[in-house]
Amino acid sequence: MNVLTLLDYASVLVFALTGALVASRAQLDLVGFAFVACLTAVGGGTVRDLLLDRNPVFWVGEPTYILIATGAALVVFFTAHLMESRYRWLVWLDSFALSIAVAAGTGVALSLQQPPVVVVLMGMSTGCMGGLMRDVVVGEVPLVLKQGELYVSCALAGSVCAVIGTGLGLPTLWALLACASVCWVLRAGSLLFGWRLPVYKGRPPRV
Amino acid sequence: MNVLTLLDYASVLVFALTGALVASRAQLDLVGFAFVACLTAVGGGTVRDLLLDRNPVFWVGEPTYILIATGAALVVFFTAHLMESRYRWLVWLDSFALSIAVAAGTGVALSLQQPPVVVVLMGMSTGCMGGLMRDVVVGEVPLVLKQGELYVSCALAGSVCAVIGTGLGLPTLWALLACASVCWVLRAGSLLFGWRLPVYKGRPPRV
Amino acid sequence: MNVLTLLDYASVLVFALTGALVASRAQLDLVGFAFVACLTAVGGGTVRDLLLDRNPVFWVGEPTYILIATGAALVVFFTAHLMESRYRWLVWLDSFALSIAVAAGTGVALSLQQPPVVVVLMGMSTGCMGGLMRDVVVGEVPLVLKQGELYVSCALAGSVCAVIGTGLGLPTLWALLACASVCWVLRAGSLLFGWRLPVYKGRPPRV
Numbered sequence: 001m002n003v004l005t006l007l008d009y010a011s012v013l014v015f016a017l018t019g020a021l022v023a024s025r026a027q028l029d030l031v032g033f034a035f036v037a038c039l040t041a042v043g044g045g046t047v048r049d050l051l052l053d054r055n056p057v058f059w060v061g062e063p064t065y066i067l068i069a070t071g072a073a074l075v076v077f078f079t080a081h082l083m084e085s086r087y088r089w090l091v092w093l094d095s096f097a098l099s100i101a102v103a104a105g106t107g108v109a110l111s112l113q114q115p116p117v118v119v120v121l122m123g124m125s126t127g128c129m130g131g132l133m134r135d136v137v138v139g140e141v142p143l144v145l146k147q148g149e150l151y152v153s154c155a156l157a158g159s160v161c162a163v164i165g166t167g168l169g170l171p172t173l174w175a176l177l178a179c180a181s182v183c184w185v186l187r188a189g190s191l192l193f194g195w196r197l198p199v200y201k202g203r204p205p206r207v
Numbered sequence: 208m209n210v211l212t213l214l215d216y217a218s219v220l221v222f223a224l225t226g227a228l229v230a231s232r233a234q235l236d237l238v239g240f241a242f243v244a245c246l247t248a249v250g251g252g253t254v255r256d257l258l259l260d261r262n263p264v265f266w267v268g269e270p271t272y273i274l275i276a277t278g279a280a281l282v283v284f285f286t287a288h289l290m291e292s293r294y295r296w297l298v299w300l301d302s303f304a305l306s307i308a309v310a311a312g313t314g315v316a317l318s319l320q321q322p323p324v325v326v327v328l329m330g331m332s333t334g335c336m337g338g339l340m341r342d343v344v345v346g347e348v349p350l351v352l353k354q355g356e357l358y359v360s361c362a363l364a365g366s367v368c369a370v371i372g373t374g375l376g377l378p379t380l381w382a383l384l385a386c387a388s389v390c391w392v393l394r395a396g397s398l399l400f401g402w403r404l405p406v407y408k409g410r411p412p413r414v
Numbered sequence: 415m416n417v418l419t420l421l422d423y424a425s426v427l428v429f430a431l432t433g434a435l436v437a438s439r440a441q442l443d444l445v446g447f448a449f450v451a452c453l454t455a456v457g458g459g460t461v462r463d464l465l466l467d468r469n470p471v472f473w474v475g476e477p478t479y480i481l482i483a484t485g486a487a488l489v490v491f492f493t494a495h496l497m498e499s500r501y502r503w504l505v506w507l508d509s510f511a512l513s514i515a516v517a518a519g520t521g522v523a524l525s526l527q528q529p530p531v532v533v534v535l536m537g538m539s540t541g542c543m544g545g546l547m548r549d550v551v552v553g554e555v556p557l558v559l560k561q562g563e564l565y566v567s568c569a570l571a572g573s574v575c576a577v578i579g580t581g582l583g584l585p586t587l588w589a590l591l592a593c594a595s596v597c598w599v600l601r602a603g604s605l606l607f608g609w610r611l612p613v614y615k616g617r618p619p620r621v
């Protein structure tokens with residue numbers, strides 16, 4: 001199993017956990033847990049594969065991904081009540097899922113020799129789209145667009161690092177490691193220390 | 208016309224009716240009715256075809272589908288005021304559309320010799336995605352994720368039946384009939400008698 | 415550069431401006447501006463290309479589109495506070511973006527010799543999907559479905575004009591110009607003079 005497949009597996013697992021946590025906040029049943037978990041887990045990678053015309057879509061070719069996501073949903077269904085704060089778990093697991101998925105998307109696009117802009121965009125889409133679908137479907141405010149937090153920016157920074165790294169001759173493995181690390185450190189810094197970019201402050205919208 | 212095409216036509220027709228009913232609840236104009244009807248009608252099958260890389264997407268190759276969906280929107284536009292309770296019509300038509308679409312998605316995936324997990328997922332996507340898009344776009348709580356009702360579970364059960372059936376040597380037609388019946392009976396039971404799976408009950412989310 | 419590419423560039427630019435304006439209303443940071451701008455700018459065309467199986471998707475093959483959208487986001491980030499009414503800018507820019515994108519989608523489908531119904535639908539999808547994604551993601555009421563305004567109808571009318579025009583032997587360039595003009599005039603008439611189609615008026619929904 002190569003590193004790209006490994007990254008896909010890891011991001012599916014962790015994103016599925018976040019999906020199931022969101023399902024628990026929406027008080028869904030077991031199959032609802034599995035549904036949201038699968039959507040979140042494979043959403044970003046599916047967008048990536050459709051955009052890059054990879055065939056078959058990663059989880060259609062290898063259904064183990066779905067079994068992993070379903071297993072993760074099951075585990076959360078029976079253990080979520082043990083968690084001190086499900087929202088903290090959600091946000092932190094999501095930060096790991098984001099970082100891994102950004103590396104997964106970046107790695108796939110690099111392996112297909114896409115131009116740098118496309119590599120960065122595939123990293124960002126793979127990282128952000130799963131969580132975005134999760135939140136839109138359940139009707140929560142998307143974490144991706146939460147005010148005053150870094151999120152898309154972390155994906156962007158991580159992916160750019162990987163592109164620069166491979167441009168400088170770094171082996172892919174190291175470049176993707178740097179990508180995930182930079183992404184996660186920025187996201188964690190944003191969550192812990194309130195790191196942020198200046199936000200647009202106009203007058204409030206008049207509708 | 209084979210059975211798969213017939214199922215696609217039937218699910219397009221019934222889903223279009225539900226889309227138009229949702230449009231009537233949002234008080235849209237005639238073209239808005241047609242838009243939501245078409246989105247609902249072809250949404251699930253489009254996801255299926257993109258994921259399985261079927262080419263062309265079913266309604267792009269055969270625009271009659273769109274004419275049917277538009278016709279259904281027209282009929283609802285001029286008759287919805289006659290309905291005693293549009294919401295009941297919506298929910299029940301949606302239960303038929305779900306069942307037919309699950310069979311349609313399952314059948315296509317079976318005919319492409321996909322592995323069982325993929326077959327089940329295609330059945331579920333085809334069944335659930337159209338209605339999900341409809342509700343997200345119009346801003347209603349998705350029927351798919353309504354608390355305390357079976358929905359995705361019905362799709363899952365129906366599709367699993369078809370997979371087991373064909374595995375046991377049942378002709379496709381019978382397997383798909385079983386699929387649609389199981390899906391619909393479960394959904395109807397949920398609507399009429401409150402059948403449900405245990406729901407996750409944790410403390411309320413703290414946000 | 416031919417006219418189809420030019421239309422794609424123009425619609426990307428103008429839709430990106432609308433995306434950034436919506437981001438300003440949601441008080442996002444700079445990267446959030448770029449994200450929503452890119453999603454809006456390429457959303458409709460991406461749907462069109464996936465449905466028609468055009469390969470690669472237009473902005474994956476030519477990343478300049480993304481740079482344009484990002485540039486537009488930057489400009490809006492630093493100038494939106496100068497605008498008298500951001501909502502008016504949004505609505506009017508959106509009307510131009512809609513008209514150009516409808517022509518772009520119609521043109522591509524015509525150039526692929528699709529049947530008339532598909533041409534019209536591609537025009538409508540390209541025109542409406544970007545704005546729909548923008549509004550759903552940020553959680554605003556979609557402009558597309560705003561009550562008592564023409565929107566999808568404009569896209570429909572414009573695209574039908576182009577189909578009739580080319581059917582009558584009009585050169586593509588003129589047909590697409592007619593398409594964009596009809597679409598824009600209808601939309602502008604709806605915004606300025608309240609042109610509309612009869613809206614469905616039933617009893618209010620009983621939930």
